[in-house]
Amino acid sequence: MIFTPLEVEEAWLIDIEPREDERGFFARIWCRHELGAQGLDTGIAQESISQNRRRGTLRGFHFQRAPHDESKIVHCTRGAIYDVILDLRPHSPTFLQWRAVELTAENHRAIYIPRGCAHAFQTLGDDAEVAYRISTFYAPQAAGGFRYDDPAFGVAWPLPVSVISQRDLSWPAFQD
Numbered sequence: 001m002i003f004t005p006l007e008v009e010e011a012w013l014i015d016i017e018p019r020e021d022e023r024g025f026f027a028r029i030w031c032r033h034e035l036g037a038q039g040l041d042t043g044i045a046q047e048s049i050s051q052n053r054r055r056g057t058l059r060g061f062h063f064q065r066a067p068h069d070e071s072k073i074v075h076c077t078r079g080a081i082y083d084v085i086l087d088l089r090p091h092s093p094t095f096l097q098w099r100a101v102e103l104t105a106e107n108h109r110a111i112y113i114p115r116g117c118a119h120a121f122q123t124l125g126d127d128a129e130v131a132y133r134i135s136t137f138y139a140p141q142a143a144g145g146f147r148y149d150d151p152a153f154g155v156a157w158p159l160p161v162s163v164i165s166q167r168d169l170s171w172p173a174f175q176d
Contacts, residue, residue: 001034006101008087009094010114012038013101014073018108029075029110030133040112041071045137049077050130052123056162060120061086061146061153061171068142071135072119075110076103079128081121082158086146089116096174098155103130120148122157145171 002015018025028034032042050059061084064070074083086098102124103109113119121130145168148155152174 003038006099008085008099009092011085012112014110016108041135043135044133048132052128054163055126056159057123058161058164061118063118064142068139069115071115072113073133077129077131078105080104080124083121086118146174147171
């Protein structure tokens with residue numbers, strides 16, 4: 001696994017190191033030893049999957065409040081997404097900064113999202129599927145979010161939004 005730091009403090013881009021032969025390739029997408037060597041959270045409380053039918057679907061910004069805050073490793077298993085990490089940690093040097101990475105089934109990239117950051121993505125084609133490894137169990141009472149188009153963040157989404165949940169539209173605006 002190849003770890004590249006992203007511009008959001010403690011966030012990482014993770015690339016695989018495929019071992020190829022006539023059958024195709026084999027590669028690790030999660031390794032407790034390699035993640036731990038980078039100082040990353042290696043606990044997995046649950047694994048989730050998100051299936052998205054239409055191009056332009058947007059999910060987020062989502063996070064969980066302490067003490068249920070979570071780290072995540074996210075990768076796209078089908079199709080392509082524009083994946084965004086948003087730093088909501090007031091004492092972080094990258095507070096309110098965001099970073100986007102294109103994750104596709106073909107590039108096999110993943111991102112590590114540290115605790116205290118919000119997450120959102122937009123599908124770049126029809127029929128996209130996203131897998132999450134999450135460090136903490138989902139706690140509905142700790143779930144939070146902000147609008148995807150909040151001017152406080154200034155995220156430049158690549159496509160017009162074609163599908164978004166009413167819940168994601170109803171998140172409040174960010175107030176510092």
